[in-house]
Amino acid sequence: DTEVTQTPKHLVMGMTNKKSLKCEQHMGHRAMYWYKQKAKKPPELMFVYSYEKLSINESVPSRFSPECPNSSLLNLHLHALQPEDSALYLCASSDRVGTYEQYFGPGTRLTVT
Amino acid sequence: GENVEQHPSTLSVQEGDSAVIKCTYSDSASNYFPWYKQELGKGPQLIIDIRSNVGEKKDQRIAVTLNKTAKHFSLHITETQPEDSAVYFCAASPLYGNKLVFGAGTILRVKS
Numbered sequence: 001d002t003e004v005t006q007t008p009k010h011l012v013m014g015m016t017n018k019k020s021l022k023c024e025q026h027m028g029h030r031a032m033y034w035y036k037q038k039a040k041k042p043p044e045l046m047f048v049y050s051y052e053k054l055s056i057n058e059s060v061p062s063r064f065s066p067e068c069p070n071s072s073l074l075n076l077h078l079h080a081l082q083p084e085d086s087a088l089y090l091c092a093s094s095d096r097v098g099t100y101e102q103y104f105g106p107g108t109r110l111t112v113t
Numbered sequence: 114g115e116n117v118e119q120h121p122s123t124l125s126v127q128e129g130d131s132a133v134i135k136c137t138y139s140d141s142a143s144n145y146f147p148w149y150k151q152e153l154g155k156g157p158q159l160i161i162d163i164r165s166n167v168g169e170k171k172d173q174r175i176a177v178t179l180n181k182t183a184k185h186f187s188l189h190i191t192e193t194q195p196e197d198s199a200v201y202f203c204a205a206s207p208l209y210g211n212k213l214v215f216g217a218g219t220i221l222r223v224k225s
Contacts, residue, residue, distance in 0.1 A: 004156075042202050042215035043157065056211060090156050097211040101147065104156035 003027075004105035006091050012111045015081060021108045023074040023091030031097040032074040034066055035090040037107070043090055049074060050097040081112045115140040117205050119216025126193050128225045136203035136216050137185040143205040146186045147213070148177060151200045161188070193223045 004025045013019050023032065031050050035043035048056035049068040063085075065077040074091055088107040094100040116139040126132050136146075144165035149157035163170045163177045163186065170177050174193075179186040190197055200220050204213040 006156075040218070042218055045212050048211060050211075098206075101159055101162060102213060103159060104149075106156045 004091055004093055004103055006089075006105040006108050008108060009106070010109045010111075012113060013078065013081065014113055015083075017081075018077070018079045020078065021076040021089055021091075021110075023076075023105055024072055025093040025103075025105075026072055027093065027095075027103070028071075029093035029095055029103075030071060031094045031100070032068060033092040033094075033102065034074070034076050035092065035104075037088040037090055043104075047076075048097060055097060078110075081110075083112050086110055086112045115143055115205055115207060115214040117203060117214050117216040119203050119219055121219060122217065123220045123222070125222045125224060128193060128195060128223055130193055132188075132190045132193050132197070132221055132223075134188045134201055134203070134219045134221070135185060136187070136205075137183075138205040138214075139184070140205070140207050141181075141184065142207040145206040146177070146179060147204050147206075148175075148188050149202045149204065151202065151218075153199075157202060190221075193221075195223050195225050197221060198223045 007022045034046040037043045045058050046060045047066045052068045063080050067075040090107045091105040092102045094102045119136045147162035150160045151157045161177050163179050174191050176189045200218045202218050203216040206213050
């Protein structure tokens with residue numbers, strides 16, 4: 001089973017709201033990723049967690065705050081977002097960081113009003 | 114850093130024909146090359162990948178070829194079907210690298 005699940009599927013939030021995106025995998029993978037994807041563009045890497053520790057932050061604004069509570073879960077906390085942050089947010093996982101297959105979830109479609 | 118170029122940006126083929134999408138990469142240290150298919154409203158799905166110690170890999174109707182000397186790799190889909198219509202992304206990752214660098218994507222339309 002190569003399933004990565006994400007909730008919610010859709011999210012609409014105002015610029016003053018605080019919300020969280022959730023991601024879960026049960027493949028025993030030790031690397032998890034957050035990507036942002038704008039329409040008609042490839043995914044852009046935001047964060048990488050390896051063995052539950054943040055290993056890469058691609059200079060993402062602090063209004064995005066990742067959290068990895070355990071090896072199966074990954075959260076992305078959102079606060080004071082801007083309309084340009086509206087996008088599809090994708091979670092992925094792989095056995096380990098490095099040249100291992102990454103499996104993506106279905107994404108959360110975020111709209112910031 | 115690594116840069117991946119992908120062509121064409123759109124490709125229309127008749128059902129049953131073959132489709133070929135090409136990518137070139139800049140970093141000769143890259144050694145892992147996956148291909149993803151993304152349907153509307155869904156996340157990217159890994160459909161095939163190849164490592165630099167292999168020149169070609171096949172899985173039913175899809176195949177990937179790699180030319181390390183020229184630094185390019187290609188996705189081949191034979192006997193295309195309407196359900197092959199999607200956006201396809203290539204990517205590259207360097208040895209001991211920890212992230213994928215994606216191409217810009219190709220919109221494939223299979224006309225029935």
